[in-house]
Amino acid sequence: MAIIEAPPTEQLALTGTVESDYKPAGVFTRPKSGGTGWKSWLTTVDHKKIGIMYGATALVFLLIGGFEAILIRVQLWSPRGTLLSANAYNQVFTMHGTTMVFLVVMPIGAAFANYLMPLQIGARDVAYPRINAYSYWMFLFGGLLLNSSWLLGGGADGGWFNYAPNNGVLYSPSHGIDFWNMGLFITGIASLAGAVNLIVTVLNMRAPGMSLMRMPVFTWMTLVTQFLLLFAIPVLTVAQVLLMMDRLFDANFFNVAKGANPLLWEHLFWIFGHPEVYLMILPAFGLVSDMLPVFSRKPIFGYPFIVFSGVAIGFMGWGVWAHHMFVSGIGPISVTAFSLTTMFIAVPTGVKILNWTATMWGGKLRFTTPMLFSIGLVTMFTIGGLSGVTHSVAPADTQQTDTYYIVAHFHYVLFGGAFFGFIGGFYFYWPKVFGYMLNEKLGKYNFWLMLLGFNLTFAPMHILGLQGMSRRIYTYDAGYGFDLWNKVATIGAFILASSVFLFIFNIFYSRAKAKSLPPVGPDPWDARTIEWMIPSPVPEYNFDPIPTVTRVDDFWYRKYGETKDGKLVRIAATEDVVQQRSDGKHIHLPSPSYWPLVAAFGMPIIGYGLIFNLWLCLIGGIIVVGGLFGWALEPPDDPDAAHADHDPVAHGSDDGSAAEGDTVGVTEKEVEPVG
Amino acid sequence: MASAVQTHESVAAADAHAAHAHIDHDTNTGISNTKLGMWLFLASECLLFGGLITTYLLYKHPLEGPTPKQIFDIPFTSTSSFVLLMSSLTMVLAVSAIERGDHQRLRIWLGATALLGATFISGQIYEFTAFVREGLGFTTSRFSSAFYTLTGFHGVHVTVGIIMLVSLVLLSLRGKLPEHRSETVEIIGLYWHFVDVVWIFIFAVVYLIP
Numbered sequence: 001m002a003i004i005e006a007p008p009t010e011q012l013a014l015t016g017t018v019e020s021d022y023k024p025a026g027v028f029t030r031p032k033s034g035g036t037g038w039k040s041w042l043t044t045v046d047h048k049k050i051g052i053m054y055g056a057t058a059l060v061f062l063l064i065g066g067f068e069a070i071l072i073r074v075q076l077w078s079p080r081g082t083l084l085s086a087n088a089y090n091q092v093f094t095m096h097g098t099t100m101v102f103l104v105v106m107p108i109g110a111a112f113a114n115y116l117m118p119l120q121i122g123a124r125d126v127a128y129p130r131i132n133a134y135s136y137w138m139f140l141f142g143g144l145l146l147n148s149s150w151l152l153g154g155g156a157d158g159g160w161f162n163y164a165p166n167n168g169v170l171y172s173p174s175h176g177i178d179f180w181n182m183g184l185f186i187t188g189i190a191s192l193a194g195a196v197n198l199i200v201t202v203l204n205m206r207a208p209g210m211s212l213m214r215m216p217v218f219t220w221m222t223l224v225t226q227f228l229l230l231f232a233i234p235v236l237t238v239a240q241v242l243l244m245m246d247r248l249f250d251a252n253f254f255n256v257a258k259g260a261n262p263l264l265w266e267h268l269f270w271i272f273g274h275p276e277v278y279l280m281i282l283p284a285f286g287l288v289s290d291m292l293p294v295f296s297r298k299p300i301f302g303y304p305f306i307v308f309s310g311v312a313i314g315f316m317g318w319g320v321w322a323h324h325m326f327v328s329g330i331g332p333i334s335v336t337a338f339s340l341t342t343m344f345i346a347v348p349t350g351v352k353i354l355n356w357t358a359t360m361w362g363g364k365l366r367f368t369t370p371m372l373f374s375i376g377l378v379t380m381f382t383i384g385g386l387s388g389v390t391h392s393v394a395p396a397d398t399q400q401t402d403t404y405y406i407v408a409h410f411h412y413v414l415f416g417g418a419f420f421g422f423i424g425g426f427y428f429y430w431p432k433v434f435g436y437m438l439n440e441k442l443g444k445y446n447f448w449l450m451l452l453g454f455n456l457t458f459a460p461m462h463i464l465g466l467q468g469m470s471r472r473i474y475t476y477d478a479g480y481g482f483d484l485w486n487k488v489a490t491i492g493a494f495i496l497a498s499s500v501f502l503f504i505f506n507i508f509y510s511r512a513k514a515k516s517l518p519p520v521g522p523d524p525w526d527a528r529t530i531e532w533m534i535p536s537p538v539p540e541y542n543f544d545p546i547p548t549v550t551r552v553d554d555f556w557y558r559k560y561g562e563t564k565d566g567k568l569v570r571i572a573a574t575e576d577v578v579q580q581r582s583d584g585k586h587i588h589l590p591s592p593s594y595w596p597l598v599a600a601f602g603m604p605i606i607g608y609g610l611i612f613n614l615w616l617c618l619i620g621g622i623i624v625v626g627g628l629f630g631w632a633l634e635p636p637d638d639p640d641a642a643h644a645d646h647d648p649v650a651h652g653s654d655d656g657s658a659a660e661g662d663t664v665g666v667t668e669k670e671v672e673p674v675g
Numbered sequence: 676m677a678s679a680v681q682t683h684e685s686v687a688a689a690d691a692h693a694a695h696a697h698i699d700h701d702t703n704t705g706i707s708n709t710k711l712g713m714w715l716f717l718a719s720e721c722l723l724f725g726g727l728i729t730t731y732l733l734y735k736h737p738l739e740g741p742t743p744k745q746i747f748d749i750p751f752t753s754t755s756s757f758v759l760l761m762s763s764l765t766m767v768l769a770v771s772a773i774e775r776g777d778h779q780r781l782r783i784w785l786g787a788t789a790l791l792g793a794t795f796i797s798g799q800i801y802e803f804t805a806f807v808r809e810g811l812g813f814t815t816s817r818f819s820s821a822f823y824t825l826t827g828f829h830g831v832h833v834t835v836g837i838i839m840l841v842s843l844v845l846l847s848l849r850g851k852l853p854e855h856r857s858e859t860v861e862i863i864g865l866y867w868h869f870v871d872v873v874w875i876f877i878f879a880v881v882y883l884i885p
Contacts, residue, residue, distance in 0.1 A: 204708050259737070
């Protein structure tokens, strides 16, 4: 910051003492900014590119996790299925759950948070652009390490929550759970770094006038989500450290013979795990809260309520974990207490559902694809939420535990909730991100196919569960009445899979079609929040100039006003209030860097080292430490970056200097050693 | 940070609709990004140590092998704890030195902090080897696993802190730590104080409470 924004004399002085000490040659040169080839993706620190990479990677993992789901459903098609052995089945459902939670839903949330949140608050980038890149690479390497277990002796086989002592070497002698452990350590570091980064961004880098209570709901939900991550991830890390010590170094944390209490794992896991389910759903809640008002042409009903119910979920989410453990013998007092908290947490969730419904009430609804998915979320999540409330009735829960009823419940909230919201968000934001609309007709087919497949797959599981079919059992016998509903569920799973393929087809189809269509403008949906006032696809510098925000849905009220009797009137043409693409030459952006990739690359090597040979840890450690030192010693910015017009005269006069105020501050502060 | 006011003026002047612009600092909260980030990281660390301390409390009575009472050398650990706590004092002096622009003192106090930290770590290594010699291996009992994991984790944190302190001294020697970056020292100081405070808890819970 000082280098650019300081008065001329100081600037010269600093150039003499600080800048000349950096010899930006050789290994410490920063890559050139503004590139477009594959290299620019490897070294990028642009929150938009990182967001896209998060999304793309998550979609690939979705295909892997979805394939595992299909394997499960085919195995259960008929009694005594023979596609998978019991052992293979254990691995497949474990990896399905782990992949979907950690490598699909969480990263898609991260993709939206990365791409959208800085746009919604009017920032140039996130607070620490390089740490942001580091988070992505850590997520990617963690995911790859986790899935490499398939090639190196088999996946984890203890269920996604890997209960002790079943996760010990005694009961799971393959390295699968070690891979699970190492992979999730690495993605955990990614989440933690991302959480710090995004929280600081929201708190510190909002545009002028963007007070907390003027932020779009998605940004609010991102803030809550990242706080949940900040506090939940370390608890999982503790559990994983204990597990790693047990499995690799013969410690006694879950060794019952030495007096250990396996319940410790359950507590630690679910203290992480329940906030985890909220941090998976809240980003989708945020997206829906931004989409419904657009397609109802009404402001969100009760903005403070929807914000504070999200915050309340964030707090209360910490007090309900033991409802996962009602059958573990935690005692009547605990069961009663956690039953009550579980009932209470339905209240803020119900507030949200009421608000969404009331937002649509009396609105001019447009049933576009994003709107359909949003309504899909509201309805499907309500079903999942209600079956969730039945878990709070402890005697009933005792019957439901570990049956397909639970499987049905959490797929209704995570698929019917989170995933519907995300697909809707993809349709909604696709033009903003890539500059072309996804085909609406295919999109509507996509929605109805997905809704049908989803309900065919998971609704029968309620019945199966109440009939007593256990989850995580690789087969069943004929004559229990399970046959029919399993067949229905399997058919549903294939329909669901085809709807996902239709979505992917739509991406490529619309892209090809888009060439013959006029370019999509900044605001194709007549939307409300400020990210829609910048060109599509978003220019590298985001806003020019940074807008001043005066109320919630600021962009909408630049377009529309209200008459005395509350009628909506247009006060400005969209073309007049959106920003035009500028060359952005006068805007100083953070320079790309190799080092996040290097520092992240060492981590999976350490992971493999812990599993196979400790010498590898040394190599990985050297790469990590080298990467961090390269990172810390790297010049704050590419000296050759295009900002030659930095004479102080041009400074206070144009909007670019406001931009520099932000970004240069970011890059300069961000060079501190990060440990 | 030296020029926060300057930034403010240019932002305000730049924005065409500045009626609602009320940036009094270069960030919305007035706390720099790095410092806020460190606070958040430390908040997260609280849960990490909280989990490990809880685990220790659950497992502190071993079924076999040496018990805490038999093995702990309270006077020795009290001394090394005192050394670690004194390093917080030298850390404060280091921050105050760079804020005054006294780079010589800065390096002395940073070095002293690192040295005190290293003394603590040496004490821990000595303590661990002594315990192992007395029959308390990592795998001996549930107590030993919990004890070594908790205190070892803290030791790793202190070691990382020492590496950061030494890096600061080296940066300062090469003239790359000017006054306007004094916040870097302050932020690493935050980390260091946190590690000290955590040790107060660990020392009380592990060594003092029977």
